[in-house]
Amino acid sequence: MELRLYDTLTKDKRVFTPIDPSDVRMYVCGPTVYDFAHIGNARPVIVFDVLFRLLRHLYGADHVTYVRNITDVDDKINDRAARDFPGLPLNEAIRKVTEATASQFQADVTALGCLSPTHQPRATEFVLPRPDGRADMVTLIKQLIARGHAYEAGGEVLFDVQSMPDYGVLSGRRLEEQKAGARIAVDAHKKNPADFVLWKLSSENEPGWDSPWGRGRPGWHIECSAMSAAYLGDVFDIHGGGLDLIFPHHENEIAQSRCAHGTHAMANYWMHNGFLQVEGEKMSKSLGNFFTINELLTTEKFGGRKWSGEALRLAMLKTHYRSPIDWTVQGLQDAEKMLDRWYDVVGDAPASEVSADVLDALGDDMNMPKVIAELHRQSPESLKASANLLGLLTQTGAQWRANQTQDRSVDEGAVEALIRARTEARARKDFKESDRIRDELAAMGVVLKDGKGADGKPVTTWEIAR
Ligand code: AMP
Ligand code: ZN
Numbered sequence: 001m002e003l004r005l006y007d008t009l010t011k012d013k014r015v016f017t018p019i020d021p022s023d024v025r026m027y028v029c030g031p032t033v034y035d036f037a038h039i040g041n042a043r044p045v046i047v048f049d050v051l052f053r054l055l056r057h058l059y060g061a062d063h064v065t066y067v068r069n070i071t072d073v074d075d076k077i078n079d080r081a082a083r084d085f086p087g088l089p090l091n092e093a094i095r096k097v098t099e100a101t102a103s104q105f106q107a108d109v110t111a112l113g114c115l116s117p118t119h120q121p122r123a124t125e126f127v128l129p130r131p132d133g134r135a136d137m138v139t140l141i142k143q144l145i146a147r148g149h150a151y152e153a154g155g156e157v158l159f160d161v162q163s164m165p166d167y168g169v170l171s172g173r174r175l176e177e178q179k180a181g182a183r184i185a186v187d188a189h190k191k192n193p194a195d196f197v198l199w200k201l202s203s204e205n206e207p208g209w210d211s212p213w214g215r216g217r218p219g220w221h222i223e224c225s226a227m228s229a230a231y232l233g234d235v236f237d238i239h240g241g242g243l244d245l246i247f248p249h250h251e252n253e254i255a256q257s258r259c260a261h262g263t264h265a266m267a268n269y270w271m272h273n274g275f276l277q278v279e280g281e282k283m284s285k286s287l288g289n290f291f292t293i294n295e296l297l298t299t300e301k302f303g304g305r306k307w308s309g310e311a312l313r314l315a316m317l318k319t320h321y322r323s324p325i326d327w328t329v330q331g332l333q334d335a336e337k338m339l340d341r342w343y344d345v346v347g348d349a350p351a352s353e354v355s356a357d358v359l360d361a362l363g364d365d366m367n368m369p370k371v372i373a374e375l376h377r378q379s380p381e382s383l384k385a386s387a388n389l390l391g392l393l394t395q396t397g398a399q400w401r402a403n404q405t406q407d408r409s410v411d412e413g414a415v416e417a418l419i420r421a422r423t424e425a426r427a428r429k430d431f432k433e434s435d436r437i438r439d440e441l442a443a444m445g446v447v448l449k450d451g452k453g454a455d456g457k458p459v460t461t462w463e464i465a466r
Pocket of ligand 2: 253
């Protein structure tokens with residue numbers, strides 16, 4: 001089977017040829033650990049987990065190295081630490097925030113069926129030169145200065161974008177011409193407004209490391225250049241993330257890594273997942289449609305009920321990874337029904353070989369809609385093997401059904417209250433309202449049965465949909 005991947009840099013789908021088939025190397029930008037991960041953050045984690053699994057299948061589980069970093073130095077983290085632990089010294093408060101958030105993230109993505117990457121480096125461990133000699137940020141910045149790609153100004157070390165003739169090649173953004181007098185005051189120390197921070201000085205109550213440029217902290221982009229080089233070398237196979245990272249983050253990673261190492265590429269394939277929105281709108285806290293992975297798994301905030309990790313995973317994978325995805329209650333219900341059906345088909349069958357048709361569809365730039373169509377055509381044994389490759393149908397049917405009954409449990413008081421309101425609406429012949437309430441209950445997974453009691457009056461009973 002042939003694997004072809006879409007490369008954002010060259011804008012084409014190409015046959016994937018690893019630099020070294022005995023060590024296929026992939027880097028994906030991970031979370032900034034200051035708060036619970038939201039369901040949009042889950043998308044790159046799930047998408048690249050499927051690619052990781054596919055690469056392991058093709059090249060052997062011991063021949064793939066997958067690195068996903070943890071960003072544990074960031075001004076958002078400092079703010080959160082000061083807010084949540086005002087009594088503690090900042091360093092301690094930061095450690096509390098990042099440790100709790102990182103372990104929550106790990107628990108969330110494990111519940112979504114994702115394997116742990118081979119390495120999950122934390123940025124703070126790669127700021128200064130390391131005893132083990134792996135790449136670090138300070139050494140990279142020194143190299144950039146030595147090669148004439150970076151300069152110190154105004155308490156910062158900046159990358160000099162004009163020192164790189166093809167800066168902007170990933171995002172297709174050309175360097176803006178410098179217009180005299182057009183610079184805003186805050187940028188006055190920059191040679192070019194597009195120059196970006198590699199290092200900035202820290203005030204006394206900000207986290208900092210002693211460096212040749214004073215006590216300070218790294219810019220965001222340099223973290224990934226250091227941690228990818230630390231585990232994957234100067235040039236590696238695949239670099240991934242959400243498409244919001246193309247500019248400036250990945251553009252600047254490329255600039256730093258290529259200029260520091262004197263290479264023509266940082267990674268040979270640049271892959272980006274599309275964005276997730278919720279019920280047709282951009283997800284945002286102010287719109288009240290912001291959901292964390294944890295809320296979907298453990299609370300009744302979305303659609304009035306909890307959802308299983310497996311249903312969330314399939315709902316995410318039904319859409320092609322490069323397309324935008326609309327996250328809806330309906331989409332989750334559809335995914336759940338599909339899993340119900342597949343668990344019924346598989347029964348107690350053992351897994352056989354992964355279907356060649358499923359592999360072909362996956363190999364075509366992970367064409368998941370096609371993969372799902374192929375899954376519907378498989379025998380029980382092949383369905384189990386093929387779905388397992390995607391991290392799906394990993395439970396027994398009995399486990400799935402037992403967990404589903406729990407997940408579908410709803411707030412009984414709320415259901416009873418809605419049913420009373422519906423009975424009243426029906427009594428006053430407001431059928432529009434009674435239908436609306438029935439639909440609302442259906443969205444919560446509750447099915448109604450209307451009958452008559454012994455006294456001849458209408459009685460409505462309910463059950464959780466299967
Ligand atoms: P952040 O913590 O914002 O840096 O995001 C971590 C990862 O999640 C990055 O790969 C982002 O591209 C991705 N991401 C953030 N929001 C969304 C979204 N709404 N849809 C898809 N991916 C997202
Ligand atoms: Zn990154």
